[in-house]
Amino acid sequence: MKKFFSSALWHGFLWQAIGWTLGASFLTLIRVLMGLNPFATFGFTEPAWVFGGLVGALSFLGGSGVVSDWFKWAKGEETPEHHQDPDGWEKFINISLDHKVIGVQYTLSALLLLVIGGIFSLIFRTELAQHGLQFLSLQWYNTLMALHGMVMIIGILLGIAGVINYILPLLIGAQDMAFPRLNAFSYWLAPPAAILLLSSMALGGFDTGWTGYPPLSARTPVGMQMFFLGVIVAGWSSVLGALNTIATVIRMRAKGMTAFRLPIFVWAAIATSIIAMTATQLIGLSFQMVMFQRLFGMGFFDPAKGGDPILFQHLFWFYSHPAVYVFILPGLGIISELLPVFVRKPLFGYRWIAMSSLGIALVGFLVWAHHMYTSGMNEYLRVPFMYSTLLVAVPTGVKFFSWVATIWRGKVTGPYPTAFLFVLGGIVVFLMGGLSGPPNATVATDLHLQDTYWIVGHFHDTLFGGYLLPFFAAIYFWFPKATGRRMNEALGRLHFWLMTPSFIVLTLLMMRIGLLGMRRRIADYDASLGFDPYHLVMTITAFVIAFSVLIFFINFFRSMKNGEPATGNLWNSRSPEWQVSSPMPVHNYDQPFEVVGEPYDYGLADSVYVKFANKKTGGRN
Amino acid sequence: MRHFVIVGVLVILVAALTNVGLNYIHLMPVEASAQSIPVDWLWNLDIEVISFLLALIIVPIAYSLVVFRRKKGDTTDAEHIEGNTPLEITWTIIPLFVVLIFAYLGAYTLGEIRVVDPSAAEIKVKAIQWAWSFQYPEGFISKELHLPVNKQVVLKMESGDVIHSFWVPEFRIKQDVLPGRVTDYRITPILVGNYMVRCAELCGTSHAYMEAPVVVSSQADYDAWVASQEAIAAVAAQTPEGRGEQLANASGCRGCHTIDGSKLVGPTWQGLFGSQVSLSDGTTVTADDAYITESIAKPSAKIVKGFETTTAMPKFDLTDAQIKDLVAYIATLK
DSSP, X not given: OHHHHTSHHHHHHHHHHHHHHHHHHHHHHHHXXXXXXXXXXXXXXXXXXXXXXXXXXXXXXXXXXXXXXXXXXXXXXXXXXXXXXXXXXXXXXXXXOXXXXXXXXXXXXXXXXXXXXXXXXXXXXXXXXXXXXXXXXXXXXXXXHHHHHHHHHHHHHHHHHHHHHHHHHHHHTOSSOSOHHHHHHHHHTHHHHHHHHHHTTTTTOOOSTTTTOTTGXXXXXXXXXXXXXXXXXXXXXXXXXXXXXXXXXXXXXXXXXXXXXXXXXXXXXXXHHHHHHHHHHHHHHHHHHHXXXXXXXXXXXXXXXXXXXXXXXXXXXXXXXXXXHHHHHHHHHHHHHHHHXXXXXXXXXXXXXXXXXXXXXXXXXXXXXXXXXXTTSOGGGHHXXXXXXXXXXXHHHHHHHHHHHHHTTOOOOSSOOHHHHXXXXXXXXXXXXXXXXXXXXXXXXXXXXXXXXXXXXHHHXXXXXXXXXXXXXXXXXXXXXXXXXXXXXXXXXXXXXXXHHHHHHHHHHHHHHHHHTOBTTOSOOOGGGOOHHHHHHHHHHHHHHHHHHHHHHHHHHHHXXXXXXXXXXXXXXXXXXXXXXXXXXXXXXXXXXXXXSOTTOXXXXXXXXXXXXXXXXXXXX | OHHHHHHHHHHHHHHHHHHHHHHHTOOSOOOXXXXXXXXXXXXXXXXXXHHHHHHHHHHHHHHHHHHTOOOTTOOSOOOOOOOOHHHXXXXXXXXXXXXXXXXXXXXXXXXXXTOOOTTOEEEEEEEETTEEEEEOTTSOEESSEEEXXXXXXXXXXXXXXXXXXXEOGGGOOEXXXXXXXXXXXXXXXXXXXXXXXXXXXXXXXXXXXOEEEEEEEOHHHHHHHHHHHHHHXXXXXXXXXXXXXXXXXXXXXXXXXXXXXXOOSSOOOTTTTTOEXXXXXXXXXXXXXXXXXXXXXXXXXXXXXXXXXXXXXOXXXXXXXXXXXXXXXXXXXX
């Protein structure tokens, strides 16, 4: 406990609370001096809450000490190149510059947020099990539903950052990320962002969904503003993390690692980082404009002042559509990265898969208005966006066909390892998400599908298949690299077989009732529609999924201490990180390696991928 | 080669069964508008392609995992196949053509559902949190949308506050309703029946309950209904409480205030007039003419206890005479 109260995390939270109170009080004082109303429904007035929230987030950064080195440099003081991390668990709640520690910090935070977001969904899923309102009020339903969306999204962003941080420098043979302090800074933006986001519940909630469309978002309680602030701070983290990833891949690759000898996951990380670095600003901007509309009466989206609510939707989706590809490209990269290891065959069409990631990223920038076919925007705009949207199917198809060809004639050792099960599950569920996409792309059919449970089922499939299942695959696969122990396979398989089939049932039923008239984001539905049995089954599947996640956590924490030791090349992989023993030493590879072959030449005798300076052989077959 | 033939046959079989199965369970509601026919045509085409692609991906994966599984005692890697450029080009070019065809068909069906009948009657739709109202060409306002069968109508829709969306699943079409601009919803009902319009764009607290009946009837029934509504409106216009009731329906008051005692976002009107109302500041006030008038004109002047955190009532553009009528109507709700 003592270790916790002396940690950077605790100090950060403490300073966030102090900064928040001071900031809000300061603004309230100014309001008093100006003769303005000092208090409102939720104690402070809205401007005071917003200013306090901002000061609080910045105070967190100061209080946790993540910016100390930069201040010392500004004063002309020297700091050590590396800080010594403590040995125990407390290094994960303190500032570390080691990409592996930061990777684990990101991953644990992501899991925490996924659990919180998951609990929100269980609560309102239970409410929906029957028609009528059971135990939630309308306002609470709407708030939980909206927070489920955004908490999950930020959880996903952190999870992606976790996998990239942990694995990318190892894959390319780097000692660390290009900017270790910036890396730590990006991570430490996440806890204050999460606090801001969740604080919206205490400040009246907000009932706009995660999309925050005005004019509705200009009218909701002050909780809305905390949501905006939280997203802006989290977005900052995402932009800086992406910048760091790109710089690392450009500057820090091992000798001989040319573009087409990069591990395929690195291509996905690059594609995703390009989007995150260039598009995230737009969601920040759109939310900031609503903030200003509320705080300063600027009528950007207020028709009474000559503003336009549809303008917001354009700005918002310009990020929020590509963001979907930020979520799934790393997951698809994990699928491509792990498949060859398990099927013992080269990745089929490596270059095509690499280019398809970039293709999806680039086309993804040109499709945003397909979220707006019914919005009332200029009608002729719908047709070009239909063409561009359908084009996404082409690079996505390339990935699927290449995966099928990779699996074809592959030799998988049974019983299937959990990581491979999750890869397969990812392919199947993402396929369901992919195939339910084109009907939303063609305008005529989308006019029926838009804003229904069909869409809810569709995007949950893409995110589960494109992110969550591969994320679990990555955890089961690289867990031994981080801990030197492997996770229990029996529990892992139980996790998979409870989670994936339940999820498939859940989303198929979502799509089914969506087509029949179930709207999105409603707290209650008409009994005469006959959806009760469907909702009951969906609620049961949701609890089965939650139970499987519980099994995962038991397995995760038990295996850390008591798992079967696995220090060698457990998966018989050719990738460089498996050529050295686990867990990885602090500064990664003792000897630098040189890339001398293709990454996925499984089945080719005497071929090696990497050669270590002082060792005889690198990749094995 | 043998494997490819088996997989090919299995793909066709699974695709056909999937498609038959999906058609059998009737994915879509009934087709109640002329516009739903091209939408469903494109949808069925989508389902055929989806069934095929599902089989095309799943079958070879499953087949390979079963047939080429590692044999006991085999520790070698699989065959070293790095790729096949002609194959990659094939599965890039063919999907490219397929999506271009679909985009063309999408644009074509969009054109079909937007065919304009210049003689279409115009009904004005007003959406506010959380109610729909419909103003007919004859001038009266109703909370129900009645439409004659086989005649195109165009709904001229506008919102008084936030974004809503007009959706009747049986009509297939959905269109957002915006503040500050008028959007069109052009529909030709083809099936007599009772449907519901439900708001499809999250519009705040009571979004789930923002719905209104849609009745498609024969021309004769429609004409009779219009005549009865006109008569009711004419009678109501004679008395203050009658005008007040019409106004309450047209302005959407009852999206938040019930007249049967149940609680929505705002306090119920049943038994309100003359009762003692507890306010959020702890005081009590008698709900007389002055209090109700003030609450309509300045909604946030006094907040009823228990309604502090719900969305505040907006100010409505009403004349003093109209407010008087409303108060008279509320006074009748014992």
